[in-house]
Amino acid sequence: MLKRITSLLLCALMLSASAFALSSCGDDAKKSSTTSSKVKSDDKKTLTSNNLATKIKDGAILHCFCWDFKTIENSLEDIAAQGFSAIQTSPINECLEGENGGMQLYGDGKWYYHFQPTDYTIGNYQLGTRDEFKSMCEKADSLGIKVIVDVVPNHTTPTTDKINKNLIDAVGGLDKLYHDGNSKDIIDYGNRLQCTTCKMGGLPDIDTENKAFQDYFIKYLNDCIECGADGFRYDAAKHIGLPDDPTDKKGEKNDFWERVTTEITDADRIFNYGEVLQGANDRISDYIEAIGACAASTYGGFIRQAITTTNVSTAKISDLRVGSSSDCVTWVESHDNYINDGNWSVMDDAQVLLGYALIAARDGGTPLFFDRPTGNATDNQWGTENRIGVNGDLFYKNDVVRAVNFFRNAMIGEENNFINLDEDCTSLEICRGDKGAVIINTAFDLKGKFDTDLKDGTYINRVDNKTEYTVKDGKLICDEPIPAESVVVLYNDNYSETDAPANVKVEDSASFIVEGDFSAKLVSENSAKSTYKINGGDEVEFKDGDEITVKSDELKDGVATVELFGETDKGVHSYVKYVVTNPKAAFAGNEVKKGDTVTFKKPDNWGDNINAYIYYGDNQEAAWPGNAMTKESDGTYSYKLQNDWDAGYIIFNDGTEQYPGQNEQGLTLEAGKEYTVS
Numbered sequence: 001m002l003k004r005i006t007s008l009l010l011c012a013l014m015l016s017a018s019a020f021a022l023s024s025c026g027d028d029a030k031k032s033s034t035t036s037s038k039v040k041s042d043d044k045k046t047l048t049s050n051n052l053a054t055k056i057k058d059g060a061i062l063h064c065f066c067w068d069f070k071t072i073e074n075s076l077e078d079i080a081a082q083g084f085s086a087i088q089t090s091p092i093n094e095c096l097e098g099e100n101g102g103m104q105l106y107g108d109g110k111w112y113y114h115f116q117p118t119d120y121t122i123g124n125y126q127l128g129t130r131d132e133f134k135s136m137c138e139k140a141d142s143l144g145i146k147v148i149v150d151v152v153p154n155h156t157t158p159t160t161d162k163i164n165k166n167l168i169d170a171v172g173g174l175d176k177l178y179h180d181g182n183s184k185d186i187i188d189y190g191n192r193l194q195c196t197t198c199k200m201g202g203l204p205d206i207d208t209e210n211k212a213f214q215d216y217f218i219k220y221l222n223d224c225i226e227c228g229a230d231g232f233r234y235d236a237a238k239h240i241g242l243p244d245d246p247t248d249k250k251g252e253k254n255d256f257w258e259r260v261t262t263e264i265t266d267a268d269r270i271f272n273y274g275e276v277l278q279g280a281n282d283r284i285s286d287y288i289e290a291i292g293a294c295a296a297s298t299y300g301g302f303i304r305q306a307i308t309t310t311n312v313s314t315a316k317i318s319d320l321r322v323g324s325s326s327d328c329v330t331w332v333e334s335h336d337n338y339i340n341d342g343n344w345s346v347m348d349d350a351q352v353l354l355g356y357a358l359i360a361a362r363d364g365g366t367p368l369f370f371d372r373p374t375g376n377a378t379d380n381q382w383g384t385e386n387r388i389g390v391n392g393d394l395f396y397k398n399d400v401v402r403a404v405n406f407f408r409n410a411m412i413g414e415e416n417n418f419i420n421l422d423e424d425c426t427s428l429e430i431c432r433g434d435k436g437a438v439i440i441n442t443a444f445d446l447k448g449k450f451d452t453d454l455k456d457g458t459y460i461n462r463v464d465n466k467t468e469y470t471v472k473d474g475k476l477i478c479d480e481p482i483p484a485e486s487v488v489v490l491y492n493d494n495y496s497e498t499d500a501p502a503n504v505k506v507e508d509s510a511s512f513i514v515e516g517d518f519s520a521k522l523v524s525e526n527s528a529k530s531t532y533k534i535n536g537g538d539e540v541e542f543k544d545g546d547e548i549t550v551k552s553d554e555l556k557d558g559v560a561t562v563e564l565f566g567e568t569d570k571g572v573h574s575y576v577k578y579v580v581t582n583p584k585a586a587f588a589g590n591e592v593k594k595g596d597t598v599t600f601k602k603p604d605n606w607g608d609n610i611n612a613y614i615y616y617g618d619n620q621e622a623a624w625p626g627n628a629m630t631k632e633s634d635g636t637y638s639y640k641l642q643n644d645w646d647a648g649y650i651i652f653n654d655g656t657e658q659y660p661g662q663n664e665q666g667l668t669l670e671a672g673k674e675y676t677v678s
Contacts (some may be wrong), residue, residue, distance in 0.1 A: 137228020
């Protein structure tokens with residue numbers, strides 16, 4: 001079935017693309033030093049009062065994937081308490097309102113609509129308003145957290161009739177908004193003219209050399225900065241020309257990067273990085289020079305391969321693979337990698353933790369932690385909530401993440417030394433000068449004496465804050481084994497006790513997609529007071545293990561919001577938002593009976609054998625591609641239902657073409673309706 005095989009294909013592609021050969025762990029690979037980004041000795045103001053990095057590049061970034069502005073704002077104390085110095089939002093621009101405003105990550109709604117701009121103004125239906133964005137930034141600033149905005153200058157929505165008239169008028173007309181090459185898709189990504197002027201994935205390619213567009217976009221960036229943004233991630237940066245790249249027939253100068261990095265407000269303090277997915281002729285070093293930093297996508301592939309094969313050889317993980325610079329953003333996975341490359345089905349939480357500890361503990365590159373969807377698993381990409389606007393998975397609050405983030409902040413300016421602790425390279429020690437070390441142990445329990453750069457003394461593992469280790473004469477003594485798939489964080493210099501956030505949540509096994517009442521146990525840990533609200537109502541206090549119930553009649557239009565609040569005895573506030581949904585509510589009053597008929601008017605370029613595939617959940621009228629429809633006249637086909645459906649979706653296809661497209665949710669099944677391709 002076409003709509004359901006894609007995840008398997010993507011997984012296979014990811015495994016093929018990331019099959020980097022890892023060398024054996026010989027003696028020459030046991031140690032590897034780097035001095036990639038040594039901070040000047042006179043630059044000592046590196047931390048805020050709550051031990052966060054004052055510069056984005058020195059700290060760690062939490063990617064709040066699809067969180068709305070209010071959810072981020074309410075969660076900022078949690079984020080600061082986890083040692084993150086910056087957050088990255090999803091795109092905040094006006095965008096296409098797809099699926100009638102549906103808010104699922106995938107299904108009745110799509111995460112990627114905010115990557116389909118209709119205008120360059122702040123605010124959209126998925127994330128919130130300009131005022132809410134500004135309020136979020138003000139709260140972040142009060143806590144020392146920087147805000148990075150994901151911006152999308154390379155393309156618009158393909159639904160061009162939805163593009164705001166203000167943008168069209170500003171650039172001189174719709175035809176002047178796009179490159180001449182916009183009529184063609186990119187065939188050869190190594191061809192720089194194609195790569196920077198043709199459509200990517202069917203998305204119309206903006207003429208970023210158009211000075212009027214540049215002016216309009218810079219105005220948008222400056223409004224973001226005025227509201228409190230501290231940096232920008234440039235989506236699809238590889239598809240915007242560098243100064244010496246060829247231009248299309250319009251022949252304007254490739255000066256987009258020069259203008260957006262120098263003509264914005266407070267340009268010297270703004271952190272910019274580009275999404276340059278590495279491959280043929282990617283010019284990564286040139287993009288780093290032009291933008292300031294880029295995503296280290298190839299390095300991410302090596303990290304994933306190292307962790308999943310339990311071979312963390314220093315020869316493979318030390319080089320950032322972006323040329324001579326260390327100005328890059330590193331990640332175990334990004335939203336693109338998680339969604340498009342199938343990494344969700346390959347790496348589990350424990351493996352993600354090991355990889356993140358590696359990139360966060362080292363100097364060089366700025367680590368980004370991608371927040372996966374709530375309740376995700378290697379057999380469930382979109383999780384148990386599948387919702388835009390909520391916190392997503394609370395895995396970012398793990399003790400390992402917290403320990404390595406604060407370790408990173410404390411070690412600013414200290415050089416790397418990478419040491420493999422066993423012959424098979426299954427364990428790695430990252431020393432930062434003689435002041436701190438992080439051990440990533442992937443496969444086997446580790447016990448004995450091991451080389452280290454740490455000064456002699458006694459150290460406490462900052463992950464559990466209780467296990468002690470001794471260093472004597474250049475040897476780390478591990479009398480108790482370090483368990484497989486675990487991380488140890490050791491440092492005394494610059495260590496400051498910080499208050500851990502409360503852990504308030506709904507039990508991990510809960511599913512928030514229901515067809516009746518919702519009931520689940522609540523978790524309250526390290527919280528002096530925990531409360532919840534349903535649909536913004538009165539606060540109800542709860543204890544660990546108490547149960548919450550949301551009655552079906554509280555799901556207004558099939559949706560109910562549950563908010564959890566926690567407060568430690570030190571006054572640190574925590575917040576989690578969940579959305580409970582009943583998908584069948586959308587079908588109320590729209591039941592389809594056996595014998596009801598639907599019709600479909602096929603596109604002219606389709607074949608003549610048309611099928612109707614009808615399904616809901618695991619139920620289907622017939623296996624893919626469905627049942628044959630009856631030809632009524634040229635281009636019009638009918639189908640008589642063989643079963644009753646109180647809720648259902650329908651996909652039309654000719655065995656090759658299909659509507660809606662592959663990986664898209666079907667259309668709502670309605671008796672007597674004539675469907676057409678829009």
